[in-house]
Amino acid sequence: MMPGQRLQGCRSLHFNEDNGRFVLLAVLIILYLLCGAAVFSAIERPSELRAHGRWNGTLLNFSETFNISLQDLNSFLREYEAAIAAGIRADALRPRWDFTGAFYFVGTVVSTIGFGMTTPVTVAGKVFLIFYGLLGCAATILFFNLFLERIITLLAVVMKAVRERRIRNSGILPPGIRHDFSAYSLPGWKPSVYHVMLILGLSAITISCCASAMYTPVEGWAYLDSLYFCFVTFSTIGFGDFVSSQTAAYEYQSLYRVANFLFMLMGVCCIYSLFNVISIVIKQVLNWMLEKMSCLFCQRCNKANAFLGRRNAIRPGSKRRKGRLGKPPDSDGPCDSDTEGRRLSGEMISMKDLAASNKVSLALMQKQLSESANGYPRTVCGSSRHNGFSGGVGALGIMNNRLAETSNSR
Numbered sequence: 001m002m003p004g005q006r007l008q009g010c011r012s013l014h015f016n017e018d019n020g021r022f023v024l025l026a027v028l029i030i031l032y033l034l035c036g037a038a039v040f041s042a043i044e045r046p047s048e049l050r051a052h053g054r055w056n057g058t059l060l061n062f063s064e065t066f067n068i069s070l071q072d073l074n075s076f077l078r079e080y081e082a083a084i085a086a087g088i089r090a091d092a093l094r095p096r097w098d099f100t101g102a103f104y105f106v107g108t109v110v111s112t113i114g115f116g117m118t119t120p121v122t123v124a125g126k127v128f129l130i131f132y133g134l135l136g137c138a139a140t141i142l143f144f145n146l147f148l149e150r151i152i153t154l155l156a157v158v159m160k161a162v163r164e165r166r167i168r169n170s171g172i173l174p175p176g177i178r179h180d181f182s183a184y185s186l187p188g189w190k191p192s193v194y195h196v197m198l199i200l201g202l203s204a205i206t207i208s209c210c211a212s213a214m215y216t217p218v219e220g221w222a223y224l225d226s227l228y229f230c231f232v233t234f235s236t237i238g239f240g241d242f243v244s245s246q247t248a249a250y251e252y253q254s255l256y257r258v259a260n261f262l263f264m265l266m267g268v269c270c271i272y273s274l275f276n277v278i279s280i281v282i283k284q285v286l287n288w289m290l291e292k293m294s295c296l297f298c299q300r301c302n303k304a305n306a307f308l309g310r311r312n313a314i315r316p317g318s319k320r321r322k323g324r325l326g327k328p329p330d331s332d333g334p335c336d337s338d339t340e341g342r343r344l345s346g347e348m349i350s351m352k353d354l355a356a357s358n359k360v361s362l363a364l365m366q367k368q369l370s371e372s373a374n375g376y377p378r379t380v381c382g383s384s385r386h387n388g389f390s391g392g393v394g395a396l397g398i399m400n401n402r403l404a405e406t407s408n409s410r
Helices: 003-012 017-065 070-085 099-110 123-170 175-179 193-219 223-234 253-312 316-324 351-355 359-374 394-402
Strands: none
Touching (some): 017 070, 099 253, 123 193, 123 394
């Protein structure tokens, strides 16, 4: 490959950081899904095969004992599965579509949990669900974002007060500021995303443990199954293998249903906030990976530039010889000494070196000058604080504005 082609390919590597982050995240998610599929297949597939074998043996034994063909028996079981989907079971459970059951259902709809235990079977119900869920899910997401904004603001106020108290008691402040610390305060201070993540994580664990302690005796589940139900519910995954408040009657039924609703509300809001904080940390990891990848390409670019500079640079001696022969020196570009030392993307480059380079280097430097004038040099290997965290909408925008962990220096 020619040096000019190598330099052109190096320049093309400075693509948009947001696009690079998107592509890298998509690749990592695909790898994550493949690894998860391999692990779950290895863990759950043997159990599925054993259960399938036991069920086939049970069917065959029942068919031989009661002299019923397997075809008739399977037909009966399909009818029973349809009855289960409609909310009819052999055990007496509470009604699915009375007012309390319908309220539980719409709560799982707008929160996007979707257990699947109760689903509409009529055409009118399905059509109404489409429009009802469209507005309800949008309003609930807005509520979660507003909750996220307020919980982050509350944590910021508490953490700032703790930090101010620690600084006041440290004895490092001058006496005047120590007595009137309100005038000093902490201008521009924001909480660390790692501290917020730790607090939200502990809050989610506390809520899950308390809720599991309630579900275990009331629903008759194992404590680990209750923790599993809490995570599946609070994260709005909603498999439906465990569903609370499905028995016809409970001891202290009204109190239990209120507590169940409050635990679900607090758990979903807390896990939603935690997921958004973790997304900021994941974004930082992506930025670090892009920086390392770009630095490898930058090293190759520097070697290519050094090679081109040795081949194409006009040496001072040759200029003097051209002057003695009466030929004017090359004057394709400006040669102002006042511009020496100008910082371009983290490197010291003089305009004299620019005039002494070839046209490819001139075009490259003009592009860097334009980007520097606009205030956003596109280098990734430098120590610039711009790392793709500016802006954002929704929950990501709230986290960017409220948290301080948006630089590479931390």
